[in-house]
Amino acid sequence: MAGGSGTRLWPLSRKNRPKQALSLLGEKTMFQITVERLQPLIPIERVHVITNAVMAEIFKEQVPDLPEQNYIIEPFAKDSGPAAALGIAHIYKTDPEATVAILTADHHIGRESEFRAVLQSAHYVARGGYIVTLGIVPTQPSTGFGYIERGDVLDINGLTLSPNGVVPKAPTHSVYQAKGFTEKPALDKAIEYINGGRHWWNSGMFVLTAQTGLDEFGRQQPEFATAIDRVIDNIGMAGYDAALDHAWQVAPKKSIDYAIMEGAKRIAVIPVEIGWSDIGSWASLLEIMSGDDNGNVVLGDHIAIDTNGTLVRGGHRMIATIGVSDLVIIDTVDALLICTKDRVQEVKSVVDKLKDKKLDTYL
Numbered sequence: 001m002a003g004g005s006g007t008r009l010w011p012l013s014r015k016n017r018p019k020q021a022l023s024l025l026g027e028k029t030m031f032q033i034t035v036e037r038l039q040p041l042i043p044i045e046r047v048h049v050i051t052n053a054v055m056a057e058i059f060k061e062q063v064p065d066l067p068e069q070n071y072i073i074e075p076f077a078k079d080s081g082p083a084a085a086l087g088i089a090h091i092y093k094t095d096p097e098a099t100v101a102i103l104t105a106d107h108h109i110g111r112e113s114e115f116r117a118v119l120q121s122a123h124y125v126a127r128g129g130y131i132v133t134l135g136i137v138p139t140q141p142s143t144g145f146g147y148i149e150r151g152d153v154l155d156i157n158g159l160t161l162s163p164n165g166v167v168p169k170a171p172t173h174s175v176y177q178a179k180g181f182t183e184k185p186a187l188d189k190a191i192e193y194i195n196g197g198r199h200w201w202n203s204g205m206f207v208l209t210a211q212t213g214l215d216e217f218g219r220q221q222p223e224f225a226t227a228i229d230r231v232i233d234n235i236g237m238a239g240y241d242a243a244l245d246h247a248w249q250v251a252p253k254k255s256i257d258y259a260i261m262e263g264a265k266r267i268a269v270i271p272v273e274i275g276w277s278d279i280g281s282w283a284s285l286l287e288i289m290s291g292d293d294n295g296n297v298v299l300g301d302h303i304a305i306d307t308n309g310t311l312v313r314g315g316h317r318m319i320a321t322i323g324v325s326d327l328v329i330i331d332t333v334d335a336l337l338i339c340t341k342d343r344v345q346e347v348k349s350v351v352d353k354l355k356d357k358k359l360d361t362y363l
Contacts, residue, residue: 001083002031002051002059002105003074007351008281008344011335012313015363020105021058024279025289034105035063037112041119042101048072049105050087075248080204081259082224082251085217086244089228092210093235097164099123100213102206102256108288110275118272121171122207128159130268131208131216131261133178135200137273141190144280144345146202146257148269149193151177162209171270178267181257200271204278206256216260223250281344282328282337286311300331309341335362 006019013019020031028036035047048070049059056071072090074083084102091098101119109115122132135148154175161168181202185193193199218225227247234243252259261267277284286309291297296307300314308325316333328344330337337347354362 001080001087001102002034002049002055003077003083004104004106005077006106007348009279010347010351011332011337011362012330016054017058018055018106019279021055021062024285025108029062030108030279031059031105032062034103034107035066037109037115038103041116045070048087048091050074050083052077075245078248078251078253079259080256081221081254082248084206084213084256085221085224085228085251085259086231086247088210088213088217089232090235092214093232095164096210097162098210099126099164099168100208100210102208104204104278106279107203107205108275108277108279108284110288111273114272115274118173118270118274119207120169121173121175122270124161124168124171125154125156125159125175125268125270126207126209126212127161127164127168129162129209129212130154130266131206131212131264132175132268132270133261134203134205134207134274135269135271136203136276137271138194138199138201141187141194142201143184143187143190145278146184147182147190147193147199148202149179149182149199150269150271151179153177154268162211173270173272176269176271178269181262183257200269202257203272203276204256206261213260216264219265220260220263221252224252227251281347282311282313282330283341283344285313286341311341 002020004018005015006013009019012022021029023029038047044065045067047066050072053073056073072087088100091100118134125132133148154177156171156175227250230243231247234240277288286297289297294307295309296304298312300312301318302312302314303320305322307321310321310324310327312319312329314331316331319329319331326341328339328341
């Protein structure tokens with residue numbers, strides 16, 4: 001899924017060039033990194049991208065080897081639930097017995113080989129009829145993530161696998177039944193979750209068979225699912241656009257968590273430690289990237305005097321800081337952001353104010 005707007009990374013992330021298309025951690029863009037880390041487990045011809053028409057053209061330039069027909073265009077953004085359903089629909093049309101990994105194009109994963117190994121384990125469990133989610137072992141009581149509560153250990157040997165001509169590799173990771181999801185809790189509840197040791201962060205990454213996904217949408221979002229069935233029938237035909245437009249008219253504006261995960265019948269969770277970050281704010285880069293001796297992360301020309309724990313992203317002019325700590329400074333051609341590290345989540349409010357003032361040139 002590569003259709004998000006990345007408003008918390010303004011002013012670098014803009015409407016027509018959000019964070020997936022940006023080089024935030026080096027020379028390669030987030031989209032390029034996402035596609036490459038799936039190799040060779042998932043060949044590039046089996047990578048599908050759900051995005052909008054403008055972003056698809058940018059991504060085609062960034063990863064020219066990805067087949068053009070694998071870009072699935074949303075009429076407009078309606079959150080991750082409809083996007084996931086549309087992606088599953090297209091894959092189901094090609095292979096009704098496919099196993100699908102629903103991933104996002106804006107995550108950082110430091111341990112890529114371990115990530116691929118986890119996907120292999122999840123593949124096996126998904127063929128047993130479960131929707132498998134990857135639970136991130138938490139490092140702190142964060143209020144910015146949703147949480148998954150684990151239940152009992154799942155009996156891997158008791159699974160009856162759906163056939164598809166391929167025998168999946170047996171899991172090499174612990175697998176648990178999931179008891180439920182909790183969206184971004186208050187701090188006291190997050191602390192309780194950490195101390196209890198039975199909750200993990202919800203990574204937003206899921207593995208399931210295409211049939212299981214369509215079944216859950218059919219059970220929980222029946223009107224939308226009926227419209228998606230019509231989309232499947234019309235893929236590659238003249239009636240596709242009309243079918244998709246209708247599906248988007250009735251689609252619930254819900255994340256995949258609310259659309260099917262909270263009410264799904266069979267959910268499994270695999271706890272993982274893969275060096276994961278959703279890069280949801282500028283402070284994420286301070287956590288991921290190696291800083292200097294004073295904890296500063298600098299991209300661009302910068303003179304630092306008595307400066308600590310500060311992120312500086314420039315490239316257009318010399319930036320100098322004196323006697324400051326824990327700041328985020330993002331300088332672009334037409335906009336400059338300066339804020340304290342502990343308030344980076346409020347960058348979205350700046351974008352909202354720009355919209356209110358109809359200052360679209362900065363969006």
